[in-house]
Amino acid sequence: MQELHTGDVFAVCSAFALHGTPVSAEPFGNGHINDTFRVRTQDADGQATEYILQRINTSIFRDPLAVMRNIRAVTEHVAQRIRARGGDALRQTLTVVSARDGAPCHFDPDGGCWRADLMITDSVSHDTADSPEMFESAARTFGEFFMDLDDFPADQLAETIPLFHNTPNRLRQFEEAVARDAAGRAQGVQREIADVRAFAGETGYLTDRLVDGRLPLRVTHNDTKLNNILFDSRTNEGLCVIDLDTVMPGLTAYDFGDAIRVGGNTADEGDPDISHVSISIPNFTAFARGFLSAVHGVITDEETASLVMGAKLMTWECASRFLADYLNGDVYFKIHYPTQNLDRARNQIALVQDIDRHQAQLEAIIESVLREVRGEKD
Ligand code: ADP
Ligand code: GN1
Ligand code: MG
Numbered sequence: 032m033q034e035l036h037t038g039d040v041f042a043v044c045s046a047f048a049l050h051g052t053p054v055s056a057e058p059f060g061n062g063h064i065n066d067t068f069r070v071r072t073q074d075a076d077g078q079a080t081e082y083i084l085q086r087i088n089t090s091i092f093r094d095p096l097a098v099m100r101n102i103r104a105v106t107e108h109v110a111q112r113i114r115a116r117g118g119d120a121l122r123q124t125l126t127v128v129s130a131r132d133g134a135p136c137h138f139d140p141d142g143g144c145w146r147a148d149l150m151i152t153d154s155v156s157h158d159t160a161d162s163p164e165m166f167e168s169a170a171r172t173f174g175e176f177f178m179d180l181d182d183f184p185a186d187q188l189a190e191t192i193p194l195f196h197n198t199p200n201r202l203r204q205f206e207e208a209v210a211r212d213a214a215g216r217a218q219g220v221q222r223e224i225a226d227v228r229a230f231a232g233e234t235g236y237l238t239d240r241l242v243d244g245r246l247p248l249r250v251t252h253n254d255t256k257l258n259n260i261l262f263d264s265r266t267n268e269g270l271c272v273i274d275l276d277t278v279m280p281g282l283t284a285y286d287f288g289d290a291i292r293v294g295g296n297t298a299d300e301g302d303p304d305i306s307h308v309s310i311s312i313p314n315f316t317a318f319a320r321g322f323l324s325a326v327h328g329v330i331t332d333e334e335t336a337s338l339v340m341g342a343k344l345m346t347w348e349c350a351s352r353f354l355a356d357y358l359n360g361d362v363y364f365k366i367h368y369p370t371q372n373l374d375r376a377r378n379q380i381a382l383v384q385d386i387d388r389h390q391a392q393l394e395a396i397i398e399s400v401l402r403e404v405r406g407e408k409d
């Protein structure tokens with residue numbers, strides 16, 4: 032993908048029904064996938080409006096129109112639910128701004144696919160959880176989003192990335208990357224390869240239970256890392272779930288697990304010093320409390336029992352994906368320095384190992400929090 036300049040972004044803006052004329056455009060946020068810009072416009076009266084413009088990564092999302100159809104359907108559904116409980120749908124969910132021709136996205140002359148959303152102002156995203164209270168608030172927001180989609184017809188959603196959280200398939204892709212060794216890096220990371228392989232025997236835990244019907248397929252977000260939620264900068268409470276590219280049928284354990292993978296880590300996912308990495312018991316407990324208080328009325332006992340394995344497998348999955356991408360020559364995740372994917376993989380390996388060490392304790396916490404949110408606590 033070619034590098035983008037302000038002028039290119041301004042040119043793209045003209046394809047959308049924005050209010051006013053663009054006056055500034057700057058790269059925004061810390062996403063690993065899309066190219067994100069904050070655009071400010073001004074109308075004839077000098078009134079400013081802010082938008083988020085994103086070039087969708089079409090080498091990852093092969094069918095961007097299907098992604099946008101999913102997002103439109105999901106945001107309209109969630110907005111209805113928010114309005115029904117008296118909330119502010121313009122702040123609590125994304126609002127897609129159509130292209131002038133009415134399409135949900137715009138193709139530039141180079142084939143790039145762009146979308147525009149209203150910028151949710153007075154909000155902030157965080158890469159790490161500063162406190163258990165903040166992470167509990169994030170959990171309630173993710174839990175509410177999950178509940179808002181509880182009655183969404185899953186068969187209306189396209190699978191935007193096939194087999195996204197299928198961990199046996201992730202293991203196969205990892206082994207292919209090792210065997211191909213496209214960037215000639217495998218020799219230098221034998222230790223990490225062995226660390227990823229150490230969990231191979233557990234990768235079927237969730238998919239086996241999905242196949243035999245013990246775990247139900249639901250509509251899930253599938254990318255619940257902390258910076259995919261906006262917090263209200265005035266109240267510091269969780270406000271809006273964003274980055275809806277991967278909303279599709281999935282398992283509750285994926286959303287719980289991926290959130291723990293990030294906000295339950297005592298280090299930033301990108302921290303190269305793995306001595307900082309461990310599972311934070313206070314953050315894990317806080318997330319469990321916030322999430323289960325929102326969803327305990329609908330999820331089954333088998334789902335509750337799968338949450339810790341979700342945290343373990345989502346962390347393992349990212350370890351395998353980061354290491355595979357390093358072996359493939361950094362073709363998937365955005366990097367800012369040459370060994371960044373290796374550092375990310377080492378970080379996630381350290382975390383999955385620590386989750387593994389604490390598995391029984393984490394499972395006991397889930398049991399205890401469940402009793403608490405059901406009002407059964409002594
Ligand atoms: P990626 O798929 O690359 O992670 P995201 O959709 O998560 O892209 O956007 C990247 C970042 O941009 C987010 O983490 C958030 O900080 C910011 N962001 C995205 N959409 C909005 C929005 N509508 N309002 C405010 N900030 C946003
Ligand atoms: C990507 O898009 P972003 O940065 O929120 C990735 C997730 C990974 C995550 C790791 C579509 O999330 O699956 O868990 O990076 N998104 C996609 O940080 O692959
Ligand atoms: Mg994101």
